[in-house]
Amino acid sequence: MTVLAEKTQVSILVDAGHGGKDPGHLPHNSSGLQEKVLALEIAMKVGNYLTTYLSNVNIEYTRVDDSYPTLDQRVDQANSGQFDLMLSIHINGSPRSEVYGTETLIHNYDSKQSFSWAKLIEQQFKKRAGRKSRGVKTSADLGHSLQILKFTKIPTVIVECGFITNINEAAYLNSIYGQEIIASAIFRATREYLQSTYKSIDFSPPPAVEPTLEPESAVSSEEEEVESYYTVQIMASIDPVNLDIPQFKKLDKPVNRVEVETTSLYKYKYYVGSFASKKEAKTLQKEIQENGFADAFVTYIK
């Protein structure tokens, strides 16, 4: 085994639960997606975040489509010697529709690395994503052992991103907004875990991750003088998020979605306000951060 100090890269196996003939938990109504579909959406988004925003992280997937690798195959892949960590994404279900919230599962509390990673994930859900965290759970807590947790030899967590059987949570899980927030929370927790575990590896973002901002509205036509201004960016996404969702409405200010010309996967940026002074923008940033967008920042549009 390589000692941590010699490592120059971390390889993570990202596993979208279920797939193919195994749909996982089923939605409570016909318009909702099955667990296997939601798990794949979120797993791919987390993988994209990790490779887009961190250097020296290698991501592979157990599946990238609606196929069904068996649990044995997933465990074998995790134990192949190529990977340092395994992140498995699932969606929960319960016969009791009032049950909701996130859980991160580990084999047992002796798996210290898995435990600290899992705690960071639940912290992100609770503190930054505004979710109800049901905490870190072990096989003993669940009353049965999960094959993936039991047999993988590398630190492994299973993230249960919410209950598909709860009406409100199912709507959130089915929304692109919800999927983006969940994926970014798992990403931030994983980044924190990597930085504290592999101290010799440089995870700083690859250069040119943040493209020059060129909002469509500011593409200058010859006769129209385009003004520069400060604005608050509240989030970015891979797919366009609808502007009429409650999270945006709560801000009580129009949100401007801009498709940015970029090589990054994050083509959609969301801005609020336009100001001549940075100070005014900072005041709005604070207000927005208190309203659920903790990562909002001020940016200057030319």
Ligand SMILES: [Zn+2]
């Ligand atoms: Zn599952």
